[in-house]
Amino acid sequence: MIELSEVMLEMKDIIKDFPGVRALDHVNLKAYKGEVLALVGENGAGKSTLMKVLSGVHPASTHEGEIYIKGERKKFANTKEAESAGVAIIHQELNLIPGMSVAENIFLDRQYTNGPSINWGKLYNETEKVLARLNIYDIEPTDLIKDLTVGKQQMIEIAKALSLNAEILVLDEPTSALTDSEVDELFRVINELKEQGVCMVFISHKMEEIEQIADRVAVLRDGKSIGDITKIEDITLDGIITRMVGDEVDEMFPKEKFERGEKTLEVRDLEVDHPLREGEKKVKGVSFEAYKGEILGIAGLMGSGRTELVSGIFGAYPDDTHGEVYIRGDKVEINSPEEAVEHGIGLIPEDRKEIGLLLTRNVVDNVSAASLSKFSTMGVMNEQEERKNTREYVDQLSIKTPSIDANVATLSGGNQQKVVIGKWLTTDPDILILDEPTRGIDVGAKVEIHRLMNKLVEQGVTVIMISSELPEVLGMSDRVLVMCEGEAVATLDRAEATKEKVMEYASGNF
Structure with missing residues (x-):
C-alpha cells in the first residue's frame, strides 16, 4: 500500500463547453506522487476532454476552473507549456515517426549538436540512459520504430515523455493494441515509474486491468465527477461500473x-x-x-x-x-x-475506423453503405427509405447522436461501433x-452489444x-x-x- 503524501496534480471545478454541449461540469481531480489513478467512465463521459484541458490541447482561455501542479497554479496556453510543467500524455494512437530511429524519436527537435552537426554519440548515450530508467535493455537507440512491436513503440513513447522530465504521465487506453505479454511488460514499467515517484493517470475500459494496476479510481459520468475518488481496495468492480453507468448492471455477460x-x-x-x-x-x-x-x-x-x-x-x-x-x-x-x-454473411471488422466506417460521412451514409441496392431503383436512391431505416437502427441500437446527419467521426467509440452494427444488420444477414x-x-456499451447478440440469436x-x-x-x-x-x-x-x-x-x- 503506497503512502499518499505529496499532491502532484489537482484540478478544481473544471468547466468546458462546446457549442450546445457542456462536456465538463465542475469536475474535480486530485492525484499524488508515486500513484496510479484510474480515470474511468463511459465513452463521452469527458475523460479525454479533461485530459486535453490538463495537457493544454484546450487552452486555459477556453475553459473555467483551476489547475495546480505541485501546489502551483498553472494556466496552459498550449501543449508545450504543459510539457514544460512536467505533464505528458501517451495517446492511444502513438505519435512516432516510423522511418526514424528510437533515439531520433525520443529527442525529436531536441537533438544534441556540435555546431550544425548532430552529436550522435551523446544522442545515443542519453537514449540509453532514459531506456535504462525503465529497465529496458532489448531496444537499441539505432533501432527503427517501424521494426518494433506496438508494445515496444509504446515504451518509446513513455521514454520520450520521461526525457522531457515528465512527472505527471497520462496513459490513454495504453493496452488496447497490446498482447498479454506486452501488457505485463507495460505494467512492469508502470510499477518502476511508481517507485520513482511519477504520478500516473491511467484511462482504460478494462476493469480487470484497473483492479490490477490502479491505486485509486476516479469516475466521470456525463461530464461530472461521480462520488469521491476511491481507493481500489474499498470498491468492487461492480461498484465502479454502477458509478459509470448510473444503474446497476446485473450481468456483464447476459448470456x-x-x-x-x-x-x-x-x-x-x-x-x-x-x-x-x-x-x-x-x-x-x-x-x-x-x-x-x-x-x-x-x-x-x-x-x-x-x-x-x-x-x-x-x-x-x-x-x-x-x-x-x-x-x-x-x-x-x-x-x-x-x-x-x-x-x-455480414462481417463487423476488428478495426472499425480503418475499414468499418466512412469517417468523413454522416450516420445515414454509413448505415446504408453495405446495402445501397436495397434503397435504389435503377440507380436512383430512395433517400426517404434510407433515412427511415437509419432512424430505426438509431432507436433500436440506442445510438447517441445529435442527428442522423451527424458525422460519425464526432461520435464516441461505442456509438461508432453501433453504427457499424447497424450497417451490417441493414443487410439482413443470416x-x-x-x-x-x-x-x-465502455462497459455500458459492452453490455448493450452483448444483449443485442442474444437478440440476434433469438x-x-x-x-x-x-x-x-x-x-x-x-x-x-x-x-x-x-x-x-x-x-x-x-x-x-x-x-x-x-x-x-x-x-x-x-x-x-x-
Whole structure:
C-alpha cells in the first residue's frame, strides 16, 4: 500500500463547453506522487476532454476552473507549456515517426549538436540512459520504430515523455493494441515509474486491468465527477461500473440459452496464404461448423489467424484463400465481400475506423453503405427509405447522436461501433461475424452489444464472435473454437470451456 503524501496534480471545478454541449461540469481531480489513478467512465463521459484541458490541447482561455501542479497554479496556453510543467500524455494512437530511429524519436527537435552537426554519440548515450530508467535493455537507440512491436513503440513513447522530465504521465487506453505479454511488460514499467515517484493517470475500459494496476479510481459520468475518488481496495468492480453507468448492471455477460437449430455454415480445410512469405500459411486447414441458435466464439492469441480465417470466409482474399464453404448444406464460392453479403454473411471488422466506417460521412451514409441496392431503383436512391431505416437502427441500437446527419467521426467509440452494427444488420444477414465487437468501448456499451447478440440469436441469426477478452468469449459463447498458430486446435462446449483450458490450447500446451 503506497503512502499518499505529496499532491502532484489537482484540478478544481473544471468547466468546458462546446457549442450546445457542456462536456465538463465542475469536475474535480486530485492525484499524488508515486500513484496510479484510474480515470474511468463511459465513452463521452469527458475523460479525454479533461485530459486535453490538463495537457493544454484546450487552452486555459477556453475553459473555467483551476489547475495546480505541485501546489502551483498553472494556466496552459498550449501543449508545450504543459510539457514544460512536467505533464505528458501517451495517446492511444502513438505519435512516432516510423522511418526514424528510437533515439531520433525520443529527442525529436531536441537533438544534441556540435555546431550544425548532430552529436550522435551523446544522442545515443542519453537514449540509453532514459531506456535504462525503465529497465529496458532489448531496444537499441539505432533501432527503427517501424521494426518494433506496438508494445515496444509504446515504451518509446513513455521514454520520450520521461526525457522531457515528465512527472505527471497520462496513459490513454495504453493496452488496447497490446498482447498479454506486452501488457505485463507495460505494467512492469508502470510499477518502476511508481517507485520513482511519477504520478500516473491511467484511462482504460478494462476493469480487470484497473483492479490490477490502479491505486485509486476516479469516475466521470456525463461530464461530472461521480462520488469521491476511491481507493481500489474499498470498491468492487461492480461498484465502479454502477458509478459509470448510473444503474446497476446485473450481468456483464447476459448470456441467454436458445435451442440449437440447423447447421447454417460449414467450413472445410480452409487455408489462407501468408501475404508476404511465399509458401507459408496464415490459416492452415481449418474446419468448423456453426448453427442457428448459437454464438460460436473464436479464441486465440494475437497472430493465431482468427481474423484471417473469418476474412477468408468473407471473400477478402479471393486469390489467397483455399478450401470449401457450405451454407445450409450448399457449397458456395465467395470471391468478394459483395458475394458474401449476397450469401447472407455480414462481417463487423476488428478495426472499425480503418475499414468499418466512412469517417468523413454522416450516420445515414454509413448505415446504408453495405446495402445501397436495397434503397435504389435503377440507380436512383430512395433517400426517404434510407433515412427511415437509419432512424430505426438509431432507436433500436440506442445510438447517441445529435442527428442522423451527424458525422460519425464526432461520435464516441461505442456509438461508432453501433453504427457499424447497424450497417451490417441493414443487410439482413443470416450469419453475422463480429471481430472484437467491444474493443475500446465502455462497459455500458459492452453490455448493450452483448444483449443485442442474444437478440440476434433469438431472431435466428447465427453469430460468430472473435474476442481477445477471454471473459467475453467464455461469458457469451455456446461453443468455443480455439486457434493456435493458424490451426483450429480445439472446439469446446460452454460447460467445458474454462479459462485455463482455453489458454492451454491457445498457447500450444496441450
